[in-house]
Amino acid sequence: MVKAAGEVVLRLRDVARSYVSGDETLHVLRDISFSLCAGEIVALVAPSGTGKSTLLHIAGLLDRPDSGTVEISGRDSGRLADNDRTAVRCSEIGFVYQFHHLLGEFTARENVMLPQMIAKKSQRAARARADRLLGLFGLDHRLDHLPGKLSGGEQQRVAIARALANEPSLLLADEPTGNLDVKTADIVFDELLRAVRSSGLGALIATHNDDLAARMDRVVTLRDGTLAEL
């Protein structure tokens, strides 16, 4: 559910995460503390390999930190049972990846309906919301198309609509337009920002593109495993 402006939707406290391969331990995130409020859009800009995806996966409850806490809308995810954790991920968090990850055998409309069906919405309500969201992205004429019949920009618009399907309080995006040509990326990114602003959710968006980052409310970066404001 979208929260009132100013309410904290994501809070990371002293988060650390390392990867062990062979004899080596790579301390990717050393000490991350960060808060994101409803209605706020934050850019995460940092060089390749510094841990942006790792951070987004932890914030999106797709991965767990070695230490520290991740709160989603005030709920400490570390204290949730697995099924509650999945429910929070499904209802509170929308995730957009660089590659669309749509299900190829389902139409655009069905892809946007699916997370709603998982959240136990009625088929009728899910369909109505899917059509409305896809309409917002100018895809009224593509509802029954399979992803393989859509352009890259259209595929990514469907993926964004799917992330918004359950009215999450938090949107996390990992290079959401990084796979598109510059012009299409620019347009889709503006559409994404417009949708996020009009829904009032909090968003953390990783990008390598400084121009796109400048359109957000604030910019943070990763340095030596810690998060700094730019």
Ligand SMILES: Nc1ncnc2c1ncn2[C@@H]1O[C@H](COP(=O)(O)OP(=O)(O)OP(=O)(O)O)[C@@H](O)[C@H]1O
């Ligand atoms: N499962 C894993 N096992 C071992 N090392 C990993 C694993 N996942 C990521 N890494 C390493 O952790 C570091 C951070 O990776 P991550 O993908 O979070 O960076 P990133 O900033 O998102 O990079 P990019 O901008 O290139 O996507 C990299 O050095 C990567 O090789």
